[in-house]
Amino acid sequence: MHSSAVSSFSGPVITPASKPIIRKPTAASMELKLTKPDDWHLHLRDGDLLQAVLPHTASSFGRAIVMPNLKPPITTTAAAVAYRDSILGALPTGSGFDPLMTLYLTDNTSPEEIELARRSGVVFAVKLYPAGATTNSQDGVTDIFGKCIPVLEQMIEHSMPLLVHGEVTDPKVDTFDRERVFIETILAPLIQKLPQLKVVMEHITTMEAVKFVESCTEGSVAATVTPQHLLLNRNSLFQGGLQPHNYCLPVLKRETHRQAIVKAVTSGSKRFFLGTDSAPHERQKKECSCGCAGIYSAPIALSLYAKVFEEAGALDKLEAFTSFNGPDFYGLQRNTSKIVLRRSPWRVPDSYQFKSGEIVPMFAGETLEWLPSTD
Ligand SMILES: NC(=O)N[C@@H](CC(=O)O)C(=O)O
Numbered sequence: 001m002h003s004s005a006v007s008s009f010s011g012p013v014i015t016p017a018s019k020p021i022i023r024k025p026t027a028a029s030m031e032l033k034l035t036k037p038d039d040w041h042l043h044l045r046d047g048d049l050l051q052a053v054l055p056h057t058a059s060s061f062g063r064a065i066v067m068p069n070l071k072p073p074i075t076t077t078a079a080a081v082a083y084r085d086s087i088l089g090a091l092p093t094g095s096g097f098d099p100l101m102t103l104y105l106t107d108n109t110s111p112e113e114i115e116l117a118r119r120s121g122v123v124f125a126v127k128l129y130p131a132g133a134t135t136n137s138q139d140g141v142t143d144i145f146g147k148c149i150p151v152l153e154q155m156i157e158h159s160m161p162l163l164v165h166g167e168v169t170d171p172k173v174d175t176f177d178r179e180r181v182f183i184e185t186i187l188a189p190l191i192q193k194l195p196q197l198k199v200v201m202e203h204i205t206t207m208e209a210v211k212f213v214e215s216c217t218e219g220s221v222a223a224t225v226t227p228q229h230l231l232l233n234r235n236s237l238f239q240g241g242l243q244p245h246n247y248c249l250p251v252l253k254r255e256t257h258r259q260a261i262v263k264a265v266t267s268g269s270k271r272f273f274l275g276t277d278s279a280p281h282e283r284q285k286k287e288c289s290c291g292c293a294g295i296y297s298a299p300i301a302l303s304l305y306a307k308v309f310e311e312a313g314a315l316d317k318l319e320a321f322t323s324f325n326g327p328d329f330y331g332l333q334r335n336t337s338k339i340v341l342r343r344s345p346w347r348v349p350d351s352y353q354f355k356s357g358e359i360v361p362m363f364a365g366e367t368l369e370w371l372p373s374t375d
């Protein structure tokens, strides 16, 4: 399935920049050469915001699974095709970026829609938002067992993965427990009922999610992991005052959970892969009395993942996480082009201006070590 040139790589090529060329052979002048990564969980939005954020992803990722939680949501193949066309229209010239589209599952999604989606060749997954769980999820599913089984059975027929925002919405359940309770009351029973369904647990945040994914059949259940859930714990929400730019859903958890996730992704397991959940919101929608959930990480995500793997002493496992495990799970070819990360400290901008406002990225104003450049 994969070209031998690609599959023969077992880890990133870590090359002192001085080796074939001129610079001094210091540890500080290192390069990481990786097969071009893909982002398996991304929010691109539409309109001005799409124009503003797309170049950041397109410059370092080959493909991305594009989330369908627009207003109105992308519930049909026709809408997904139109959304894809607008993304392609907004790409910088010469970009080979390939948006992989998703459908937003509702109580009324029909099995026929799944068939259309598969036949379109541009829809690669279906997204489950429990109604009310997160940003623009109000049209999501109210009762998956009661309303969605025929659709899920059709997805099995077409080998179409279900991507899951894994949180219960019951207001009586503590926010910090919503992922664990979702696994216990919805996800585990669902997988027991439909063991052939391919499932990606998106943006996992807990040790219970790690254990659950590890307990399932490899190749059948996997998880994406964001940079924020690898680098931050819930203290980051309150450090020196309320920090709205660290607020996302599922909300950051305590340090022991972060450590469990780092251990899982840096172990080399094929069950975990890169999904930034980069979720831009205009500054004023984050910095207000009822700020919305979502962290913008697209321009810095690769630097952050490299930092995590480096700190864990596992840079040799980085490339599988960024570039192999995702396409292998989805049954797609790995990318053939390369990307280089240079050890070259750079300052994350305070914000990115765009036509109708500005976006504050994760780690705004901080210095990062690894600078991505395509060549
Ligand atoms: N992660 C978030 O906090 N927000 C995402 C939605 C989501 O992925 O849950 C968004 O669309 O803004």
Ligand SMILES: [Zn+2]
Pocket: 134, 165, 202, 203, 249, 250
């Ligand atoms: Zn989500």
Ligand SMILES: [Zn+2]
Pocket: 041, 042, 043, 067, 277, 279
């Ligand atoms: Zn998301």
